[in-house]
Amino acid sequence: MSEPFYKNGLKFGCKRCSFCCGHSPGFVYLSLRDLTELRTFLKMSVTEFVSKYCRWADYYYGEQVLALLEKKNYDCILWENGCSCYSARPVQCSTYPFWSWMIKDQATWDECAQDCPGMRNEEGKLWTFEEIEANKNAYDANKPLTRAQVEKMLNEEKLC
Template sequence: MENNFYEKGLKFECRRCSYCCGNGPGFVYLSKADLERFCAHFEMEPIAFVEKYCRWVTYYEGKTVLALIETKKLECVLWNNGCTAYKGRPVQCRTWPFWDWMVKEKADWDECAKDCPGMNSGPVHSKEEIEKAAKEYKENIPLDFEQWQADYL
């Protein structure tokens, strides 16, 4: 990724404020690896985990993919004054705020930082860490329903 604005790194430390976990509707897409990490964390079988915590949503190109559900307050189903699955959280959550589109331009970073108190504070994350997270986020593919059926049903 060619970019100069984060050449010397960016500061970030999660403040556990729940802004990204419950400030409106959204999707936390789960890959197969995310699902397996959650199942290990909660000591649950995939079918039971999906029935309790997930929904199937329409994704790009009309694919149906796995996502976490939200509470009536529009919080992540796993949020309870903190993430109840922090160590097992999915790629989408683990790589925040170093998503490829967010670190592409300083203006995008600054716009997102207006809402996230952890951005621009805390320890500095190196250019290499940022690019690794951005790549992991970009390459993370949500589990689609057809793959779910083939692997788990």
């Protein structure tokens, strides 16, 4: 197996353009970790957070999973001239742009970089192979909550 194209690291430095946080349709899928961090940060119950900030998104094999809402202009519901929950942001957001599908090869990285000035930022931080792999692994391990899992949590919360 050949070595990854990023074996010597990649430069990335966010330019705060917010392109990854909106401007076009997309999904920020929420895992249990994400839901817990966000609702704790906002001091909300599961029921309150889900009803105010979430929607159901179609996922693989016909399953529906929890995702953040988007505003009418496609910006993330948590975007307010910056992430309003930055310290509690979802893993999907904190691992960008080192998602497994984005770093699968140089061509894909270069194509994605067309929309992200941070990926073309030569003054950006040189991310090491180990840092990139850690982000990729965190992204891959971060599984979104299914409708059944969330409904169970909501029912348990009602019983308390």
